Amino acid sequence: MLWSGWGDPAKAAALPAPIRGLLRDLLGVREPETPAASFGEVRLPVAALSPLVLSELAGIVGADHVRTDDDARIRHTRGKSTPDLMRMRAGDGSDAPDAVVLPGSHGEVLELLRACAAHRVAVVPFGGGTSVVGGLVAARQGFAGVVALDLARLNRLVSVDAESMVVEIEPGLRAPQAERLLAGHGLTLGHFPQSFEYATLGGFAAARSSGQASAGYGRFDDMVVGLTVATPRGTLDLGRAPKSAAGPDLRQVILGSEGAFGVITSLRLRVRRAPAERIYEGWRFASFAEGSAALRRLAQDGPLPTVLRLSDETETMIGLARPEEIGGPAAGAGCLVIAGYEGSSEVAGLRERAAAVLAGLGGVPLGPGPGESWAHGRYSAPYLRDSLLAEGATVETLETAGFWSNLPRLYDAVRLSLHASLGSPLVMCHVSHVYGTGASLYFTVVTAQSGDPLAQWEGAKRSVNEAIVAAGGTISHHHGVGRDHREAYAAEIGDLGVEILRGIKGRLDPEGILNPGVLIA
Ligand SMILES: Cc1cc2nc3c(=O)[nH]c(=O)nc-3n(C[C@H](O)[C@H](O)[C@H](O)COP(=O)(O)OP(=O)(O)OC[C@H]3O[C@@H](n4cnc5c(N)ncnc54)[C@H](O)[C@@H]3O)c2cc1C
Numbered sequence: 001m002l003w004s005g006w007g008d009p010a011k012a013a014a015l016p017a018p019i020r021g022l023l024r025d026l027l028g029v030r031e032p033e034t035p036a037a038s039f040g041e042v043r044l045p046v047a048a049l050s051p052l053v054l055s056e057l058a059g060i061v062g063a064d065h066v067r068t069d070d071d072a073r074i075r076h077t078r079g080k081s082t083p084d085l086m087r088m089r090a091g092d093g094s095d096a097p098d099a100v101v102l103p104g105s106h107g108e109v110l111e112l113l114r115a116c117a118a119h120r121v122a123v124v125p126f127g128g129g130t131s132v133v134g135g136l137v138a139a140r141q142g143f144a145g146v147v148a149l150d151l152a153r154l155n156r157l158v159s160v161d162a163e164s165m166v167v168e169i170e171p172g173l174r175a176p177q178a179e180r181l182l183a184g185h186g187l188t189l190g191h192f193p194q195s196f197e198y199a200t201l202g203g204f205a206a207a208r209s210s211g212q213a214s215a216g217y218g219r220f221d222d223m224v225v226g227l228t229v230a231t232p233r234g235t236l237d238l239g240r241a242p243k244s245a246a247g248p249d250l251r252q253v254i255l256g257s258e259g260a261f262g263v264i265t266s267l268r269l270r271v272r273r274a275p276a277e278r279i280y281e282g283w284r285f286a287s288f289a290e291g292s293a294a295l296r297r298l299a300q301d302g303p304l305p306t307v308l309r310l311s312d313e314t315e316t317m318i319g320l321a322r323p324e325e326i327g328g329p330a331a332g333a334g335c336l337v338i339a340g341y342e343g344s345s346e347v348a349g350l351r352e353r354a355a356a357v358l359a360g361l362g363g364v365p366l367g368p369g370p371g372e373s374w375a376h377g378r379y380s381a382p383y384l385r386d387s388l389l390a391e392g393a394t395v396e397t398l399e400t401a402g403f404w405s406n407l408p409r410l411y412d413a414v415r416l417s418l419h420a421s422l423g424s425p426l427v428m429c430h431v432s433h434v435y436g437t438g439a440s441l442y443f444t445v446v447t448a449q450s451g452d453p454l455a456q457w458e459g460a461k462r463s464v465n466e467a468i469v470a471a472g473g474t475i476s477h478h479h480g481v482g483r484d485h486r487e488a489y490a491a492e493i494g495d496l497g498v499e500i501l502r503g504i505k506g507r508l509d510p511e512g513i514l515n516p517g518v519l520i521a
Contacts, residue, residue, distance in 0.1 A: 001198055003039060003074050003075055003088065004037075004039075004085060005085055005386035005389075006382040006383055006385060006386055008197075011380075011383055012383060012387070013380060013383040013386075013387055014387060015384070015387045015388065015391060023446075026426070027424070027425070027426060027446065027447060027448045028448045029393045029448045029449070030392050030448070031391060031392045032390075032449060034090075036089040036390065037088075037090060037091030039074065041091045042070075042091050042092075042093040043092065043093050044070060045093070045094055045098075047068055047073075047145075048098045048144065048145040049068075049098045049099055049121065049144070049145040049147075050144070053121060053144065053145070054066060054099060056115050056119075057099065057101050057112065057115060057147070060108055060112055061101055061102060061103050061104065061108050061112070065101065065103070065104070066099055066100075066101050066102075067099065067100045067102075068098070068100075072100040073093070073097060073098075073099075074088075074093055074096060075129070076096070076097050076100050076124075076126055076129065076136075076148035076150065077093050077095050077096040077097070077136075078095050078131075078136055078137055079129055079130060079131030079132060079133075079134070079135060079137075080131070080195075080382075081131070081132040081133065081134065081484070082389070082394060082395065082396040082457060083134075083396075083454055083457060083458065083461075083484075084132075084134075085385070085386070085389060086453060086454050086457075089389065095137045097138075097148035098145040098146055098147065099147050100126075100148045100150050101150070102150045102151075102152060102153050103149065103151070103153065103154070104154070105154070106228060106230055106265040106266065109265050110230045110235065112147075112149065113230060113231065113232045113263070113513070113514075116147060116232075116513050117232040117511040117513050119144055120142070120143050120144045120513065121143060121145050121147055121513060122139070122146045122147070122513050122514075122516050123138075123263075123513050123514055123515070124136055124137075124138045124147070124515055125149050125151065125202070125259035125263045125264075126150045126151065127151055127171065127199065127200035127201075127202045127203030127206070128174055128198040128199040128200045128203050129198070130195040130198050130199045131203070131482055132397070132479050132482075133207075133479050133482030133483070133484045134482035134483035134484040134518070135206075135258050135481075135482035135483070135515070135518055136482075137482075137483055137517070137518070138516050138517060138518070139517030143516070150172075151200065151202055151265075152172045153172060154171055154172040154173075154202075154266075155170055155172045155173045155177065156169070157169050157173075157178070157181040158170065160185050162187075165270060165271050165272070166225055166268055166270060166271070167268070167269055168267070168269075169181075169201060169266075169269060170201075170202075170265070170266060170267075171200060171201050171202025171203075171205070171264045171265060171266070171267060172200055172201075173200060173201050174198060174200050175189075175191065175193075175196045175200070175204075176197060182274070186273060186274050187272065187273060187274055188217075188271065189217070189223060189269060189271055189272075190211070190213050190216065190217025190272055191209070191211040191213075191223065192213050192378070193209050193210065193211045193478075194212065194378065194381065194382060196211070196379055197379055201267055204220040205220060205221070205224055205227065205267055206254075206255075206256070206258050206259055206480075207258055207479070207480035208220065208255055208478065208480060209478055210433050210477065210478035212307060212309070212378060212432075213306050213307045213340065213342065215299070215304050215307060215433070215434055216304070216305065216306025216307065216340075216343075217272060219433075219478070221256070222270075223269045223270050224239070224251060224255060224268070224269060224270075225239050225242060225270050226238060226239025226251070226267070227239060227251060227254060227255075227264055227266065228264070228266035228267075229254055229261075229262035229263065229264055229265065230262060231262035231263075231508040231509060232508070232509050232511065232513065232514070233508055233509070233510070236262060238251045239251050253504060256480065256481075257519065258480055258481060258515060258518050259514060259515040260505060260509070260514050260515045260518050260519040260520065261504060261505055261508050261509065262508055262514065275347075276343070276344045277342070277343060277344060277347040277348075278340065278342045278347075279340065279351055279371070280307065280341075280368065280371025280375045281338075281339055281340075281366065281367060281368045281371040282336055282337065282338060282365075282369065282371050282374075283336070283337040283339060283358050283364065283365055283366060284335070284336060284337070284366055285310070285335045285362060285364075286334050286335075286362060287313070287334070288310070288312040288335050288411075288429075289408070290361070290362050291310040291337055291363075291431075292310060292404075292431060293361060294310075294337070294357070294358055294361040294362070294363055295308055295310055295431055295439065296434070297361060298354060298357055298358075299434040299439070301357075302353075303350050303353045304434075305339040305340055305350070305351075305354050306341055306343070307338060307339065307340030307341075308337070308340075309337070309338050309430050309431060309432055310335060310337045310431040311335055311428070311429075312335060312428065312429045313334070313335055314427065314428045314429070315336075315429060316333045316334065316335050316336045317333045318426065318428055334364075337358070337363065338371055339354060339355075339358070339371070340375070341354070388446065392448065392449050393446055393447065393448060394445075394447050394448075394449050394453050394457055395444065396445055396457060396461075397443060397445070398414070398442075398443050398445070398461070398464060398479075399441065399442045399443065400440065400468045400473035400475065400476070400477060401438060401439065401440035401473060401474050401477035402438050402439075402441075402471075402473040402474070403437055403438040404437065406438075406473070407431075407438065407439060407441065410441060410468070410472070410473040411429060411441055412471075413468065413470065413471035414427075414429075414441070414443055414464055414468065415427050416467070417460075417463050417464045417466075417467035418443075418445055418464055421459060422445070422447045422456070422460050423447070425445050425446060425447035426445070426446040426447070427443060427444075427445050428443065428444045429442065430442050433477065433478070440477035440478065445460075461484065465485065465487070465488040466488070468488065469488050469491045469492060474492060475488040475489050476489075481518070481519050482518055482519070483517055486517075486520065486521060489519070489520075490520070490521075501520050505520065
């Protein structure tokens with residue numbers, strides 16, 4: 001993973017000339033005056049952990065698994081939001097952990113947490129490092145140092161219960177490795193977020209992730225039937241049946257807790273049979289409103305495709321949605337729907353029935369072209385962000401969700417807020433996940449960088465968070481809370497809600513060492 005950007009540097013995507021022209025002419029983007037810092041120019045804080053603490057940690061995991069070198073520290077600094085990348089590009093490594101520790105078992109995690117609690121060392125659980133909400137930045141104040149607890153060594157497929165379609169799997173596995181291991185058993189999780197190449201299963205559970213095929217396979221939190229968690233107070237082992245009426249479901253306390261309550265060391269996940277067939281195709285609707293109505297109908301009355309997404313007029317036009325596939329802007333781009341069907345013999349029938357609904361509601365079939373090209377390029381967009389940043393454009397994404405009846409208000413509120421903060425940015429949106437009761441809206445914003453692009457974006461982000469809360473949306477459908485959404489989350493759940501979470505944290509983590517400042521203050 002590129003330390004100051006996204007993904008495999010070999011896959012870096014140069015900006016096509018027409019996009020460069022568009023940025024210059026439409027948004028007034030100018031190349032930044034200061035070049036990005038090199039790896040050697042990153043400024044790191046002096047490592048704070050004493051030799052005594054380091055040797056105690058090494059005694060638990062082995063000296064090879066405690067790293068204090070610059071390379072390890074830089075690669076475990078923050079996550080991959082646009083502000084995170086801006087800070088790294090400016091050479092700001094001030095949030096680097098003092099050490100990176102790689103435990104090899106649940107028992108080692110327990111011991112590490114006890115040792116860190118005893119020495120008041122903050123611990124940041126680290127999966128793939130793809131958080132986009134500041135979920136990997138611990139508050140240092142009052143602590144003797146910060147340790148990144150990298151779960152990469154917890155990477156086994158522990159067991160497969162083919163009868164129950166449940167697997168036990170460790171949290172440090174990256175999604176592609178997990179899918180490869182499951183494919184060996186003819187199984188899949190069906191969890192394909194855009195961060196698929198790097199994110200881990202533990203990170204998906206801790207941040208309640210949602211993949212692009214959520215209509216068919218469900219969100220990640222739907223897949224978790226059980227989990228084991230190491231906390232400074234001991235072990236929590238939750239989930240022993242598919243459903244239970246035995247009191248409140250404590251699994252839900254851990255899902256979405258973003259490392260603030262404990263470290264997930266094992267997951268029991270519901271799996272599906274790997275699909276034998278996949279069909280992806282495009283549809284055009286005249287407007288976002290008409291497209292939304294069609295998606296709602298499928299979500300409420302079925303049949304529900306495995307992948308279902310709708311780009312608004314701007315996103316469709318801009319080519320993120322490949323306008324050439326739908327006749328180009330001159331033909332009236334309208335709004336592009338991608339519908340995907342995965343499974344075995346039932347796929348053709350499912351497609352036919354869904355197609356009849358879409359056509360009946362005004363959809364124009366565009367054939368497999370747009371669907372295949374979406375599937376082919378589904379992980380490539382994040383690579384463009386690095387090129388845009390280098391060119392002098394800020395590009396960032398944000399997301400929310402609401403009930404169908406409130407979706408137009410939410411859509412307008414986000415767009416209005418971004419325009420009020422940023423002048424004339426390009427704001428694109430798609431409906432990314434659908435449910436019977438509502439849907440999530442995923443926005444991509446592109447704007448010319450000001451003299452202080454970080455402050456420019458942070459101001460816009462604060463306002464849009466407030467706008468989302470005021471418009472009755474949730475502050476996050478799938479990115480999580482981290483530090484960036486903490487205030488808005490508190491507004492969403494209210495003072496009593498925050499008090500409950502503080503109570504839980506106080507019980508599980510009395511010294512407050514786990515991800516301090518993330519999720520709740
Ligand atoms: C380009 C890009 C595209 C993205 N697309 C999507 C998308 O389509 N859908 C989506 O849902 N998200 C998306 N994300 C956000 C991100 O990938 C998810 O939040 C993902 O779940 C994070 O997984 P990770 O392994 O990288 O976790 P990390 O970033 O390492 O950690 C995320 C949070 O969970 C905590 N944590 C990690 N592992 C554990 C553990 N084992 N126990 C306890 N706490 C833990 C961390 O402390 C942190 O607070 C995207 C991010 C990027 C950069």
